[in-house]
Amino acid sequence: MTSKILQETTKLSNGVQMPVFGLGVWKSSNKEAAESVQTAIKNGYRMIDTAKQYGNEAGVGYGIQKALVDNHLNRKDLFVTTKIFNGDQGFESTLENFNEQLDALRLSYVDLLLIHWPVEGKYVDTWLALEELYNSGKVRAIGVSNFDEANLADIENLGGLMPHVNQMEFNPLIQEEHLLNKMNGLGVAMEAWSPLGGGEALSNPDIQAIADKHGKSTAQTILRFDYQMGVITIPKSAHEERIIANSEIDDFALSEDEMATIKGLNQEKHTIWHQDFAWHKGSEETGVKDEVSSWPDYDEYLTKKVEY
Template sequence: MVIPSTTLNNGIEMPLLGTGSYAPRQSDEVQPAIEWALEAGCRLIDTAASYGNEREVAEAIRSSGIPRSDIFITTKLWNEDQGHNRTLRAFNRSLERLGIDVVDLYLVHWPIKEHRHETWKVLEKIYTDGRARAIGLSNHYPAHINEILTEARIIPAISQFEFSPYSYLPEVLDYCRQKNIQSQGYAPLVRGQKQNDPRLVALAEKYGKSTYQLLIRWSLQHGVVTIPRSVKRERIRENFDVLDFVISEEDMALMNTFYDNTRIASDPREID
């Protein structure tokens, strides 16, 4: 299986489908889940300092035998580590835990107003020093990005946010397209909260797929880099078995109407 990729605004290639890695701290589920995802064809792994599992992700990659150059690794800067010196220290710690010299993508995890510009300037330095192949933002909506862009020298390559039909904000996708920023969506499966939605169940039956597969495919067809997460081997395989069907335009439009602002994380629109 070859997963399609997208070209970011700095010319690097990023897989359109990958895996998240969030799991409870001290969990022994992360390493096998990442190994199973790699086995299923995954080449994009999303982690974060705040998840407490960068070492487990690194060990899974090492044990897979897959060359480092074939795997796209994302990690993120936590809120308490923002600001000039703290950002640099946090970035170095992430690289050490991941066992790498260069990360493929480094994201600011959440918008923190008092450090917004200072933190982005540090990410720009990390990028220009060649220690991150791309830099971007997580949980930043257009108002936050616009503020950063007033002083930024480098446009973010990625804007990562929660993305499912139930949190679908077309104006956010439109904004990212206009700014030439690639959208990336996390929690496409809404942590199972909508798996029994009768509308979703009916569509899944129509396509002979699971509701989870339908949600992933919907996200991909919006051109959004998608990172479903699971710690179950069969579910992980299912998450990557979504490239053999296409949701019709009519059904995509129908799913676009499912919005009810169901989220598994805080709504960034509430953050100044």
């Protein structure tokens, strides 16, 4: 039986209904992404999150089209997110390259488009391009990723649209308390990348004790914590049993004391942050080039035909 969590949505500030739980495909090859997307949709998932920087938009696009056919679904049944590649940032470059992303995804529009990282000197112009794409109808909602309070203030000062979503690292070890409060005041929804927190959180004895009490895994307990914190979550897995298990968090609830215990694990420690990230200053300064289209199996899935 499909988890009710997979059917639940939250209303963004522009009225668009966004699922509260979906599938992420970071660090997946095109083959892995195509297969996990098909598996997830078959098992009731309706939200898929990818990015050009992951190098697997082509695999995701194939997986989406195959799953729509196999499960007798329509495009409108899915909520698809992608992100602007850091090497594409800037007003004109964002507009020029986004159509290629749509082609790779085999879509005429995406439901949510994010700025992947706040590249210095470019993210404001990139945001203006996202506003144009939003007004054109190619995007149903726009947002940002890895934006701190100062970055959000720069967008707010433009006096135009505020991001509908900010996708941040969020899990028991990094709970973004101050940022979350700021976002709540601005009407910006929080979405979590790395919602499980990796090995340190998954092996935490306090979380394990809570999981044992409910007869759940530590992963399910953490995902339930994220959900009760009001954070949209997109755990990644390439295994069907884990894809299914991740969503099975609707049949238990964490008590106030259990929530407080997990909140007490907060270290506000990012595993990666843009000041230490290769793309922080953009491609011109770092010399990093857009090699996404040459990643293994990208071209294969870009041209692979879906059997109807």
